[in-house]
Amino acid sequence: MEKSSLTLLSADAVRRGDRAAIARAITALENEMPGAAALADALATEAGRAHVIGITGPPGAGKSTLIAALLAECTKRGRRIAVVAVDPSSPLSGGAVLGDRIRMSEQAAAENVFVRSLASRGHAGGLARTTRRIVDLLDAAGYDPVIVETVGAGQSEVAIAALADTCAVVCPPGLGDDVQAIKAGILEIADLLVVSKGDSALATATVRDLEGMLALRARRGGWKVPVLLTSAARGEGVAALLDAADAHAQACGRGRRLARPEPAPADERARTAALAARDAFARNCRIELVDAGAGHAEVAMTVGAEHLNFNGTCHGGALFALADTAFGLASNSHGRVAAGIEVHISYHAAAREGERLAARASEVSRTRRLATYRIEVRRGARGEGDLVASFTGTVYVTGRHHDSPDGEAPTRSSRRSP
Amino acid sequence: MDIRPKVLVTKIGLDGHDRGSRIVAAHLRDAGMEVVYTPPWQEIAAVVKLAQEEDVDVIGVSSLATDHLIVPRLMEALRAAGLSEVGVIVGGIVPDDDERALLDAGVARVFHPGTSLADIATYVRELAARSRAAKFAA
Ligand SMILES: Nc1nc2c(ncn2[C@@H]2O[C@H](COP(=O)(O)OP(=O)(O)OP(=O)(O)O)[C@@H](O)[C@H]2O)c(=O)[nH]1
Ligand SMILES: [Mg+2]
Numbered sequence: 034m035e036k037s038s039l040t041l042l043s044a045d046a047v048r049r050g051d052r053a054a055i056a057r058a059i060t061a062l063e064n065e066m067p068g069a070a071a072l073a074d075a076l077a078t079e080a081g082r083a084h085v086i087g088i089t090g091p092p093g094a095g096k097s098t099l100i101a102a103l104l105a106e107c108t109k110r111g112r113r114i115a116v117v118a119v120d121p122s123s124p125l126s127g128g129a130v131l132g133d134r135i136r137m138s139e140q141a142a143a144e145n146v147f148v149r150s151l152a153s154r155g156h157a158g159g160l161a162r163t164t165r166r167i168v169d170l171l172d173a174a175g176y177d178p179v180i181v182e183t184v185g186a187g188q189s190e191v192a193i194a195a196l197a198d199t200c201a202v203v204c205p206p207g208l209g210d211d212v213q214a215i216k217a218g219i220l221e222i223a224d225l226l227v228v229s230k231g232d233s234a235l236a237t238a239t240v241r242d243l244e245g246m247l248a249l250r251a252r253r254g255g256w257k258v259p260v261l262l263t264s265a266a267r268g269e270g271v272a273a274l275l276d277a278a279d280a281h282a283q284a285c286g287r288g289r290r291l292a293r294p295e296p297a298p299a300d301e302r303a304r305t306a307a308l309a310a311r312d313a314f315a316r317n318c319r320i321e322l323v324d325a326g327a328g329h330a331e332v333a334m335t336v337g338a339e340h341l342n343f344n345g346t347c348h349g350g351a352l353f354a355l356a357d358t359a360f361g362l363a364s365n366s367h368g369r370v371a372a373g374i375e376v377h378i379s380y381h382a383a384a385r386e387g388e389r390l391a392a393r394a395s396e397v398s399r400t401r402r403l404a405t406y407r408i409e410v411r412r413g414a415r416g417e418g419d420l421v422a423s424f425t426g427t428v429y430v431t432g433r434h435h436d437s438p439d440g441e442a443p444t445r446s447s448r449r450s451p
Numbered sequence: 452m453d454i455r456p457k458v459l460v461t462k463i464g465l466d467g468h469d470r471g472s473r474i475v476a477a478h479l480r481d482a483g484m485e486v487v488y489t490p491p492w493q494e495i496a497a498v499v500k501l502a503q504e505e506d507v508d509v510i511g512v513s514s515l516a517t518d519h520l521i522v523p524r525l526m527e528a529l530r531a532a533g534l535s536e537v538g539v540i541v542g543g544i545v546p547d548d549d550e551r552a553l554l555d556a557g558v559a560r561v562f563h564p565g566t567s568l569a570d571i572a573t574y575v576r577e578l579a580a581r582s583r584a585a586k587f588a589a
Pocket of ligand 1: 096
């Protein structure tokens with residue numbers, strides 16, 4: 034029986050826990066496809082029931098293996114559990130090998146378990162940009178807990194602290210000098226400190242080191258951060274870890290992420306389209322908007338006689354204008370006014386009259402004040418052909434906002450009208 | 452829309468060599484795709500569940516021995532799960548008669564030893580685009 038995408042992008046089917054519908058809806062959210070924003074809105078009110086557990090820690094710490102053990106423990110306790118596992122995208126190709134799931138193969142086969150792997154797609158902070166919305170969806174689908182594994186880049190994992198109700202930092206035994214790095218970075222966000230690979234020699238020493246460090250730190254909100262020794266390989270300490278996570282949710286509550294509303298993807302698309310429509314220079318160069326969303330934009334133009342240089346090929350300035358337009362739209366898509374401060378372009382091949390060229394901008398990194406984008410200009414209506422130019426640019430992100438008439442950042446209430 | 456192909460590289464059946472599938476997985480990543488892969492000896496039901504949850508566009512089955520003979524059962528299981536839009540390719544040593552049987556069962560293409568990784572990547576990209584279009588056709 035063939036199912037149409039209409040039934041597959043249905044909030045009701047997600048609520049019912051229909052696996053196919055949930056999976057397809059995640060794809061729509063992840064790629065900001067048409068219908069995704071409406072679906073997210075329809076399910077938004079149901080978010081906040083599930084206990085969201087973040088699992089972070091250095092690469093190879095044993096996060097995925099520990100999650101596999103937690104899946105087995107949750108299954109034993111009769112829970113429906115979802116995992117969102119984020120792996121890094123290659124900064125060169127944009128591709129990714131999503132390797133977390135392979136550690137959970139056996140447990141992921143169980144009926145009550147839903148596992149989804151995501152690539153970080155250049156998003157900084159250890160998560161994919163759409164992770165929050167995907168967690169909301171799994172929450173609405175009735176999974177509890179929802180476990181999120183971060184990319185494990187080490188210190189830049191603070192995004193998980195805003196997303197998860199309970200944040201478990203996994204520390205492999207024998208951290209040595211790395212203890213300093215952990216102390217400076219992700220230790221601050223830990224609600225639970227988990228020493229992994231408890232079956233190996235240095236594990237108990239690492240527990241002592243971490244306890245020593247915690248003793249120096251002020252307690253936060255009445256919760257005493259425990260140091261838990263686990264061995265996923267032997268299944269030891271896993272039940273105690275789940276108990277501690279439950280106790281933390283009891284003490285500190287659920288739905289931590291809901292305190293920070295996030296603009297819907299539709300906002301970003303509409304905003305970018307509005308900005309493009311106001312861009313007189315781009316219009317004059319016959320540059321058209323093809324697609325845009327949060328942190329990305331695609332524009333295209335057909336090389337006309339007015340774009341040619343004295344050699345009869347497309348002028349470098351025209352290629353620059355095309356790339357720069359994509360850069361400007363992507364960097365302003367989030368809502369705050371962003372101003373270019375530095376760019377670099379390389380020209381790889383000549384383009385000729387009549388050729389259709391597409392420039393696609395994607396976000397490489399973004400902090401509160403600075404953001405960097407990579408733009409590729411390729412032949413073909415959707416940039417499916419070979420590379421003509423590549424462009425890297427950095428913007429300064431101002432405090433001003435595009436959407437509010439006075440140019441001030443909107444307040445929370447003005448942004449979230451029902 | 453900027454959609455990256457999502458591909459599952461897997462092995463079903465009894466053959467435990469997964470070096471080939473790891474190489475293919477790494478190559479598809481380098482070609483800009485998002486790749487999930489499994490350990491060897493996967494049950495068909497587990498592969499179908501994974502393909503559904505991850506919403507992959509293409510499944511690549513690597514077969515060195517006679518594992519490809521199980522692929523028609525995989526095709527049947529995918530159809531039963533409502534995943535008929537997913538493109539399936541098989542890579543490995545597959546005799547001509549078996550290849551015909553695989554294509555009849557709905558396999559999109561069989562790649563024989565010696566095919567360049569670049570050719571595989573090009574084909575997977577096309578197949579993924581077709582699969583996506585079919586999945587999201589209203
Ligand atoms: N001895 C022992 N080894 C373990 C244990 N848990 C994980 N490992 C090993 O540690 C390595 C990394 O495990 P993963 O679970 O993939 O670690 P990870 O933190 O998810 O890794 P990334 O996602 O790549 O950052 C693997 O070789 C595991 O077999 C354990 O409890 N004991
Ligand atoms: Mg992992």
